[in-house]
Structures are given as C-alpha cells and as structure tokens.
Amino acid sequence: MADPYLRLDQLEVTFTGGRSPVRAVNGVDLTVDSGETVALIGESGSGKSVTLRAILRLNPEKKTRIGGKVTVGGRDVMGLGNKALAQFRGGEVAMIFQEPLLALDPVYTLGDQITEAIRRHEPISKADARKRALSLFERVRIPSPERRLDTYPHEMSGGMRQRAMIALALACNPKVLLADEPTTALDATVQIQILLLLRELQREFGLSIIFVTHDLGAAVEVADRIAVMYAGRIVEEGSARDIIHTPRHPYTIGLLKSRAHGAMTKGRRLDAIAGSPPDLADLPKGCAFAARCTLATDPCRQTQPELIQTETGTRARCLRTDQTLTRPGELVGA
Amino acid sequence: MLRYLVYRVVYAIPILLGVALVCFALVHISPGDPLISVLPADASVELQQRLLVIYGFDRSYPEQFILWLGRALSGDLGTSIASGRPVATEVFRAVGNTLLLAAVATVIGFFLGCLFGFVAGYFSNSWVDKAASTLAVLGVSVPHYWLGMVLVIIFSAQLGWLPATGAGPGGSGQWKWDWVHFQFLILPAVTMSVIPMGIVARTVRALVADILAQDFVTGLRAKGLGDLGVFFHVVKNAAPTALAVMGLQLGYLLGGSILIETVFSWPGTGMLLNTAIFQRDLPLLQGTILVLALFFVFLNLLVDVVQTALDPRIQRS
Ligand SMILES: Nc1ncnc2c1ncn2[C@@H]1O[C@H](COP(=O)(O)OP(=O)(O)OP(=O)(O)O)[C@@H](O)[C@H]1O
Ligand code: SF4
Numbered sequence: 286m287a288d289p290y291l292r293l294d295q296l297e298v299t300f301t302g303g304r305s306p307v308r309a310v311n312g313v314d315l316t317v318d319s320g321e322t323v324a325l326i327g328e329s330g331s332g333k334s335v336t337l338r339a340i341l342r343l344n345p346e347k348k349t350r351i352g353g354k355v356t357v358g359g360r361d362v363m364g365l366g367n368k369a370l371a372q373f374r375g376g377e378v379a380m381i382f383q384e385p386l387l388a389l390d391p392v393y394t395l396g397d398q399i400t401e402a403i404r405r406h407e408p409i410s411k412a413d414a415r416k417r418a419l420s421l422f423e424r425v426r427i428p429s430p431e432r433r434l435d436t437y438p439h440e441m442s443g444g445m446r447q448r449a450m451i452a453l454a455l456a457c458n459p460k461v462l463l464a465d466e467p468t469t470a471l472d473a474t475v476q477i478q479i480l481l482l483l484r485e486l487q488r489e490f491g492l493s494i495i496f497v498t499h500d501l502g503a504a505v506e507v508a509d510r511i512a513v514m515y516a517g518r519i520v521e522e523g524s525a526r527d528i529i530h531t532p533r534h535p536y537t538i539g540l541l542k543s544r545a546h547g548a549m550t551k552g553r554r555l556d557a558i559a560g561s562p563p564d565l566a567d568l569p570k571g572c573a574f575a576a577r578c579t580l581a582t583d584p585c586r587q588t589q590p591e592l593i594q595t596e597t598g599t600r601a602r603c604l605r606t607d608q609t610l611t612r613p614g615e616l617v618g619a
Numbered sequence: 620m621l622r623y624l625v626y627r628v629v630y631a632i633p634i635l636l637g638v639a640l641v642c643f644a645l646v647h648i649s650p651g652d653p654l655i656s657v658l659p660a661d662a663s664v665e666l667q668q669r670l671l672v673i674y675g676f677d678r679s680y681p682e683q684f685i686l687w688l689g690r691a692l693s694g695d696l697g698t699s700i701a702s703g704r705p706v707a708t709e710v711f712r713a714v715g716n717t718l719l720l721a722a723v724a725t726v727i728g729f730f731l732g733c734l735f736g737f738v739a740g741y742f743s744n745s746w747v748d749k750a751a752s753t754l755a756v757l758g759v760s761v762p763h764y765w766l767g768m769v770l771v772i773i774f775s776a777q778l779g780w781l782p783a784t785g786a787g788p789g790g791s792g793q794w795k796w797d798w799v800h801f802q803f804l805i806l807p808a809v810t811m812s813v814i815p816m817g818i819v820a821r822t823v824r825a826l827v828a829d830i831l832a833q834d835f836v837t838g839l840r841a842k843g844l845g846d847l848g849v850f851f852h853v854v855k856n857a858a859p860t861a862l863a864v865m866g867l868q869l870g871y872l873l874g875g876s877i878l879i880e881t882v883f884s885w886p887g888t889g890m891l892l893n894t895a896i897f898q899r900d901l902p903l904l905q906g907t908i909l910v911l912a913l914f915f916v917f918l919n920l921l922v923d924v925v926q927t928a929l930d931p932r933i934q935r936s
C-alpha cells in the first residue's frame with residue numbers, strides 16, 4: 286500500500302504561554318489518503334482545531350511546543366523554511382474556518398483577498414488572478430459572481446460567505462483541505478448545501494479533507510473515516526460505518542447514545558455526557574476519560590491505554606473493550 | 620458617497636449656528652463694560668456714548684447678533700479694541716501660525732505615535748510594549764508648559780542650538796519657509812507633538828493588538844502570507860481609526876495650545892486669545908473663538924468623511 290498523503294505521527298502540542306503548560310494535543314496519530322475524507326469529532330476543547338492548526342504550523346510559534354511529526358506529500362512540515370512554508374500554506378494545504386465573517390479580512394473585498402492569495406503563490410497578473418477568482422466564485426455557485434467579487438465580507442449572507450471562503454481555500458489548487466467546523470455557524474438547510482458542495486468539490490479535485498465537526502450526522506454524511514478525539518488524544522478511530530455501528534470506546538458510545546436519545550440534534554454541541562473533560566494543564570496519569578466513565582476501574586486510572594485493534598473494525602484506546610460490545614443497530618436508528 | 624457628503628454638510632449647519640450663538644453670548648454674559656479698558660479714566664460721558672454707538676453696543680442683543688453674524692459671514696469680524704486693526708486680519712494671521720505649529724506637531728506626533736503603537740501592539744505585554752506604553756503615558760500626562768521650559772533650558776539656554784521664543788528673528792510674527800524661521804518652530808512643535816504622540820500611540824497599540832488577535836490574521840497566514848503581508852492588512856485595518864484620532868488631535872491642538880504658545884511666545888491663536896482676554900478685547904475674543912470653533916466643526920466633518928471613505932464597514936446612509 287502506498288504511503289498516506291498526510292500523516293501525523295505522535296503529534297504533541299503544548300501551550301507554554303500561561304502559568305502552567307497546557308497540553309492541548311497529546312500524541313495524535315492520523316493518516317489521510319489522497320482523496321479521502323476523515324472526520325474529526327469530539328467535545329469542545331478536545332484539541333481538534335489545535336491539531337488542524339499544527340498541520341499548517343499556525344499555532345503561535347513562540348508560545349507553543351510541538352512534538353512528533355507532520356508529513357504531507359512526503360515532506361516534513363516541521364522542517365520547512367519560511368519560503369517553503371508560505372508556498373505550502375494555501376498551495377498544498379488550505380484551511381476553511383467556522384465563522385467566515387471573522388476569518389476574512391473585513392476591510393478588503395472578497396475579490397482582493399482571493400487574488401492576493403493567488404498572486405502570493407503564482408507570478409500572474411492581477412487581471413488573470415481576478416479571472417481565476419471569478420471562475421472560482423462560479424464554481425462554488427455564488428450568484429452574480431462578478432458583482433460579489435467586489436463586496437466586503439459583511440455584505441454577504443453566512444452561506445455565501447462560507448462559499449467565498451471555500452473559493453479562497455481552493456484558489457491555489459491545494460491537495461488537502463482542512464475544514465474546521467465549516468457548517469456549525471450556518472442554518473440547517475445551508476449546512477446541507479455546503480456539505481454537498483464540499484463533497485462535490487472533493488470528488489472533482491481529488492482533495493483529501495480533514496473535517497472537524499461536533500455533528501455526528503454531518504460526519505457520517507461526508508467522511509470515509511471518523512476519528513474521535515478526547516483531551517488531545519484520538520480515543521477511537523475507524524471507518525464511518527464501524528464507528529457508527531460498533532463503537533467500542535465508552536466515550537464514542539456515550540456520544541452515539543446521546544444522539545440516539547435525541548439529546549443531540551443536528552448542530553448541537555456534544556455535551557450530553559455527564560461530567561466535564563479533564564484540565565489540560567493537569568492531565569491524569571491514566572485514561573483521561575476515567576472520571577466520567579461508568580466502566581472505570583483502578584488499572585484505568587493507573588496506565589495510559591494504547592490504541593488497540595478491536596475485532597469489530599475500529600481501533601479504540603480503552604482497557605475494557607471486552608465490556609463494550611454493543612449489538613449492531615442498538616445505538617443508531619433503533 | 621456624494622449624498623453622504625451633502626448630508627453631513629447640511630447636518631453641520633445647525634451646529635455652526637449654535638456655535639456662533641454661543642460665541643456671541645459668551646462675550647455678553649461676561650461681566651464688565653467692554654469699553655472700560657480702552658477709555659481714558661477721565662473720558663466724558665459723551666465720548667463713551669459715541670464709542671458705544673460706533674461699536675454697536677447700544678442695540679438689543681438679537682439685533683447685535685444678527686448684525687454680527689451678517690458681518691462675520693462676509694468676513695468682517697469687527698475691529699480689535701486694543702489694536703484698532705481688523706479682527707479678521709489678526710485672527711487669520713494667528714490661525715496661520717497656529718495651523719502651522721499644530722500641523723507640524725501632529726505629523727511628528729502621528730509618526731512617532733504610530734511607530735511606538737505598532738511596536739507595542741506587535742510585542743504586546745513584552746518589555747518593549749511596556750517601555751513604549753510608559754513613554755506614551757508620560758507623553759499624555761507630563762505638563763507641557765513644563766516640558767517646554769525644560770527643552771528651552773536645555774536647547775536654548777544651555778546648548779544654544781535653537782531660539783527659545785517667537786516665530787522669527789527679531790520677534791517678527793511673519794512666517795517664512797526658510798531654515799532661519801524653521802528653527803523657531805522646532806521646540807514648540809516638539810513640545811506640542813508629545814500630546815498627539817501619546818494618544819496616537821495608545822490608540823494604535825490597542826488597535827494593533829486587537830487586530831492581531833482576530834481570527835482573520837490566522838486566515839491570512841493560512842493562505843501563505845508572511846509577516847510583511849500580514850502587516851499591510853493590519854495597517855489597512857487600523858488606518859481609519861488612527862487617522863480619525865489624528866484629525867481630532869489636530870483639532871484639539873488648534874484650540875488648546877494657549878500654554879505652549881505663551882511659553883514660546885508663538886504668535887498663534889492661543890497667544891491671541893491670551894491677549895484678548897487680558898486686554899478685555901471683546902471683538903477679538905469673539906472672532907478668535909468663532910474661527911477656532913468653525914475649524915473644529917470642519918475638522919470633525921473631514922475626519923468623519925475620510926473615515927467613512929476608508930472603512931467599508933461604516934454604513935453610508
Ligand atoms: N493559543 C493558545 N494558547 C493557549 N491555549 C490554547 C491556545 N489555543 C487553544 N488552546 C487550548 O487548547 C485546547 C484545545 O483547543 P481547541 O481549539 O483545539 O479545541 P476544539 O476541539 O477545536 O474545540 P471547539 O470544538 O470548541 O472548537 C483548549 O483548552 C484551548 O483553550
Ligand atoms: S480505559 Fe477504562 S476509564 Fe478509560 S474508557 Fe476504557 S474503561 Fe473507561
């Protein structure tokens with residue numbers, strides 16, 4: 286089998302700016318093949334955004350300690366020089382954000398922001414860059430694209446802004462798209478349109494996508510594989526089908542249960558499990574989920590569980606997967 | 620944009636009328652007979668009456684106001700009681716001098732303020748920031764006449780590099796664009812620039828720190844921009860507010876420089892006001908205040924229009 290296009294090896298991100306170091310990401314292994322879509326789900330604060338930013342080296346460099354390895358297209362991202370990094374950002378890996386109104390410069394027109402990105406990566410004229418921006422706007426189906434190029438972010442609706450942001454992300458033909466909750470801030474109907482658009486573009490351009498979301502429904506909709514994050518670690522990972530039908534980590538099961546009971550409708554945050562995540566500045570020695578887990582025993586609190594292959598397809602970071610076998614269909618649709 | 624401009628200008632008219640009324644009233648509610656200071660102690664009642672009629676002080680207040688306003692609009696601000704020269708001539712010469720001083724001070728202050736502000740904002744909460752911020756606070760809070768005197772002591776009295784007072788050699792009030800005259804401008808302008816410097820630095824620091832903390836900066840980096848590229852975006856985001864603050868500072872300096880102009884004997888409006896007040900020269904006082912107030916209204920207008928033109932987020936209604 287060929288090497289995966291994007292690969293995280295034991296990625297660690299620690300913020301050292303505050304009083305005590307905050308360990309936001311603690312050894313994440315993740316691979317994404319060319320043309321594959323992987324969803325990253327987990328509660329607020331579990332380190333999803335920090336992981337994405339680490340891939341583009343966007344975390345504040347001076348206040349951050351990075352460990353592990355990020356490889357994209359065979360290149361070691363941590364070793365890139367300034368020039369190569371600038372080319373890499375947007376040209377190889379692009380990112381779209383949750384709230385385009387905040388993620389776009391408010392005092393530049395959308396057209397200017399897109400042409401700026403294109404001209405940063407390629408030596409082409411303003412007019413040609415603008416032509417490309419126009420065709421991108423057409424591609425993401427923004428109505429009257431010519432006129433919209435000259436508008437400012439605040440003059441557009443949320444859905445149109447997100448389309449513009451996607452156009453900006455695709456402007457320099459990246460191979461990987463990092464989507465950080467691209468639909469959370471949108472209405473339900475607009476969410477679906479954006480998801481469909483992303484899936485369509487993904488097929489057309491053969492993009493690899495890491496799709497961060499709180500929304501299991503959206504994850505299943507677009508992702509080939511799902512990785513569940515908790516306290517800066519991936520606690521369970523597998524094909525979307527296996528995660529949904531035979532989850533083995535108690536946290537994943539909790540997420541699915543809360544969804545099955547209707548406690549989590551589309552777009553709502555994953556907050557239906559009792560208790561709260563651990564303090565990232567003071568992580569427990571053993572399993573980080575132990576304080577909230579009904580199956581927790583002493584060994585759970587003593588040793589850090591490894592990610593193990595379960596017989597039902599997923600890989601789970603849990604010592605007691607023998608206790609977590611659910612009947613197929615029990616958690617979904619039943 | 621044109622509609623907005625017309626709207627703003629029309630909107631300024633009632634303000635201007637109010638300003639004129641206040642200027643007029645200001646003088647008439649002050650106690651004392653306006654002619655006392657110019658009349659000889661043994662002046663006859665008849666002479667007093669004649670002067671009252673000449674200056675128009677015998678009419679009713681509304682009448683006086685209308686007449687005064689009408690004349691003011693046609694450029695006639697009356698005659699200075701103390702000097703006997705037209706107020707308009709005196710005021711405009713002084714305004715020219717003050718404008719020069721204020722403009723140079725604002726430019727110096729804006730430049731240094733932006734420099735300190737940007738450095739402090741980029742390195743917010745580091746020692747660089749603290750040093751720059753301390754300097755800014757000092758600039759706003761140090762008494763300026765005191766600073767002026769210190770500078771005079773150092774650069775004029777001790778080192779003898781620069782002249783201490785006046786706007787030209789031999790105490791002439793006539794400005795010329797040459798080095799001989801420019802020397803006279805340096806000390807008062809530097810003294811005065813400390814005010815806008817401090818305020819601009821504080822504003823820009825807050826602006827820059829706030830802009831850099833916004834999500835879109837991450838967005839800019841994510842599309843491959845380097846530090847310089849991001850810097851241009853920060854400048855464009857900060858510009859409308861920073862320029863507005865600069866404009867307002869220029870306005871304040873135009874009117875608020877009495878102390879500095881007095882310390883340096885700079886023949887501007889501040890010194891003119893000073894003279895008018897101490898000599899109880901009412902027409903001169905009225906005229907000076909009116910012109911200064913007009914300037915301020917005009918400057919506010921300009922600042923608003925420029926800010927609106929620069930910042931797409933402000934609704935143009
Ligand atoms: N620059 C930073 N400095 C210090 N701590 C940070 C920084 N960025 C993120 N964190 C912390 O890292 C942790 C993980 O944050 P992250 O944004 O990755 O969470 P998330 O999973 O994306 O959550 P959400 O679903 O709310 O977006 C949080 O506790 C957050 O406070
Ligand atoms: S290791 Fe123990 S505490 Fe952690 S999830 Fe599994 S059973 Fe629960």
Ligand SMILES: [Mg+2]
Nearest residue numbers: 333334335465
């Ligand atoms: Mg996030």
